[in-house]
Amino acid sequence: MPDQEKLVKELADKHGRKREFLLPILQELVYEKNYLTDESMRYVAKELNISAADVYGTASFYTFLDTELRGKYVIRVCKTISCSMKGKDEILHVICDTLKIDVGETTLDKKFSLLATNCIGWCHKAPAMLINDIPFIELTPSKVTKILQDYIKR
Amino acid sequence: MKAQKIKRVDLIFDSTSTKEVLVKAIKMKPEEIIQEVLDSGLRGRGGAGFPTGLKWKYAASEKGAVKYIVCNADEGEPGTFKDRQILEDAPRKVYAGMAIAGRAIGAKQGYIYLRGEYRYLLFKLMEELVFFHSRLKELGYDFNIQFRMGSGAYICGEESALFESIEGRRGEPRNKPPFPTVSGLFGKPTVINNVETLVYTVEILDHGAKHFKEMGTSDSRGSKVFSISGDTPKPGIYELELGMTVERFVEEFGDGDTKAVQVGGASGFCVPRKKFRETIIGFEGVPTGGSMILFNSSRSMYNLLHNYLDFFDEESCGQCAPCRVGCQQLLQGVVSVKAGEKDSRYLDELVKLAKTMKIASKCGLGQSVGNAFRTIVEHFREEIIY
Numbered sequence: 001m002p003d004q005e006k007l008v009k010e011l012a013d014k015h016g017r018k019r020e021f022l023l024p025i026l027q028e029l030v031y032e033k034n035y036l037t038d039e040s041m042r043y044v045a046k047e048l049n050i051s052a053a054d055v056y057g058t059a060s061f062y063t064f065l066d067t068e069l070r071g072k073y074v075i076r077v078c079k080t081i082s083c084s085m086k087g088k089d090e091i092l093h094v095i096c097d098t099l100k101i102d103v104g105e106t107t108l109d110k111k112f113s114l115l116a117t118n119c120i121g122w123c124h125k126a127p128a129m130l131i132n133d134i135p136f137i138e139l140t141p142s143k144v145t146k147i148l149q150d151y152i153k154r
Numbered sequence: 155m156k157a158q159k160i161k162r163v164d165l166i167f168d169s170t171s172t173k174e175v176l177v178k179a180i181k182m183k184p185e186e187i188i189q190e191v192l193d194s195g196l197r198g199r200g201g202a203g204f205p206t207g208l209k210w211k212y213a214a215s216e217k218g219a220v221k222y223i224v225c226n227a228d229e230g231e232p233g234t235f236k237d238r239q240i241l242e243d244a245p246r247k248v249y250a251g252m253a254i255a256g257r258a259i260g261a262k263q264g265y266i267y268l269r270g271e272y273r274y275l276l277f278k279l280m281e282e283l284v285f286f287h288s289r290l291k292e293l294g295y296d297f298n299i300q301f302r303m304g305s306g307a308y309i310c311g312e313e314s315a316l317f318e319s320i321e322g323r324r325g326e327p328r329n330k331p332p333f334p335t336v337s338g339l340f341g342k343p344t345v346i347n348n349v350e351t352l353v354y355t356v357e358i359l360d361h362g363a364k365h366f367k368e369m370g371t372s373d374s375r376g377s378k379v380f381s382i383s384g385d386t387p388k389p390g391i392y393e394l395e396l397g398m399t400v401e402r403f404v405e406e407f408g409d410g411d412t413k414a415v416q417v418g419g420a421s422g423f424c425v426p427r428k429k430f431r432e433t434i435i436g437f438e439g440v441p442t443g444g445s446m447i448l449f450n451s452s453r454s455m456y457n458l459l460h461n462y463l464d465f466f467d468e469e470s471c472g473q474c475a476p477c478r479v480g481c482q483q484l485l486q487g488v489v490s491v492k493a494g495e496k497d498s499r500y501l502d503e504l505v506k507l508a509k510t511m512k513i514a515s516k517c518g519l520g521q522s523v524g525n526a527f528r529t530i531v532e533h534f535r536e537e538i539i540y
Contacts, residue, residue, distance in 0.1 A: 019322040063305065080465060082447060
């Protein structure tokens with residue numbers, strides 16, 4: 001059994017196969033595999049006995065349920081007003097320069113993806129970003145460089 | 155006349171014993187709990203301001219064995235971050251508020267819908283929840299809470315979209331009526347309250363409705379947790395008595411050069427300096443779910459407007475045409491006017507469009523895009539054009 005199929009089955013066993021568990025299953029898949037492949041969505045459809053189009057239709061509604069290739073570490077820099085006012089452009093520049101990718105892109109080694117996202121709830125400690133689940137706040141160019149270096153070493 | 159200073163309040167983050175409040179709630183009849191919340195005058199703290207006691211009363215009057223309590227922790231409004239802090243510092247109060255609401259309306263199951271951006275909180279919240287469940291068991295209190303996560307969709311903060319999301323579907327708002335108290339989550343009578351609202355119900359049971367009602371104004375009783383950011387020397391989370399004017403607020407939190415305050419986030423209202431004195435922060439003036447963003451004179455209001463429209467353009471769920479197309483057209487419209495491709499009078503057409511969206515959109519998102527749009531265009535027209 002392919003790895004993805006096995007994982008989907010395990011998740012369906014864990015959460016249940018009712019429609020209401022579609023999101024928890026997809027969320028955990030993204031958590032484990034960084035994004036949803038067409039293949040994995042088909043497996044989910046099979047397990048929950050719904051159409052693959054329905055699974056994709058639901059997944060693609062949610063920004064964090066990525067249906068495109070994403071790296072191991074997804075960096076989401078907040079672009080909403082308070083972060084924008086406090087220098088998110090500068091932060092994005094540093095990340096683009098360091099990782100040699102643009103917003104929306106993934107590094108060749110599939111380690112990092114860089115995205116701009118809407119308000120993440122750290123407006124008083126702007127600018128802020130998430131790397132996967134972890135918030136990083138009160139960012140400065142030097143601080144963000146250091147954070148990236150840490151992640152690059154991992 | 156010298157206006158009074160803004161009163162700091164310490165309820166939400168105080169050391170109230172949730173155990174004592176739960177013991178008190180068990181001894182009260184459901185109607186008594188509802189009456190206490192009604193008497194307090196508490197209105198929903200998520201922004202819409204529906205009277206909490208009334209919501210509970212409606213749900214309590216519904217027949218049926220299965221009802222739900224949902225805690226809306228999908229805090230996504232730009233400039234709002236107080237629910238995150240409440241969940242971080244006072245999770246037991248949030249759980250207790252849900253359990254009390256459950257007793258009031260006859261629900262045994264609660265859900266907390268936590269936004270995906272706050273997933274980092276989940277581990278600690280679950281630990282606290284295990285503790286809370288064991289305490290409920292000790293007290294002989296039959297109530298269970300589960301977490302459901304969001305996945306980065308602002309619209310899921312809209313109550314019916316949130317239900318759709320918990321049910322495993324796209325977060326597209328439903329038609330109302332029926333309202334959630336009649337047919338909410340899984341089609342059952344549901345009370346959905348904001349994180350902060352639930353904590354206030356605990357405080358109201360603890361300190362009494364009278365104590366809460368004495369604060370604030372007749373339209374906006376009590377206190378509120380504000381999320382303050384932007385051009386301010388002291389950004390952060392502050393619990394303040396309701397009823398202050400924007401002028402008082404700016405005196406306290408401004409940097410001396412405040413030209414406008416956005417009250418209520420992207421879906422709220424922009425208050426320019428000339429309106430500071432006459433504008434009250436509250437349901438009788440400009441309501442807010444807590445978001446207060448200050449702008450000083452170095453800021454371009456065009457950038458602000460563009461940022462908000464870009465936000466709505468992305469976050470509109472796309473289900474109804476007025477909102478989906480309206481957001482796109484407003485965004486393209488201001489870009490065209492700024493670039494000189496369209497005459498400045500085109501802004502008036504866009505204001506008409508924003509008004510149409512208010513009437514024709516299905517849910518609160520499309521209905522409120524026009525708030526910021528109209529107030530910014532009205533007060534800072536020249537900045538949008540030139």
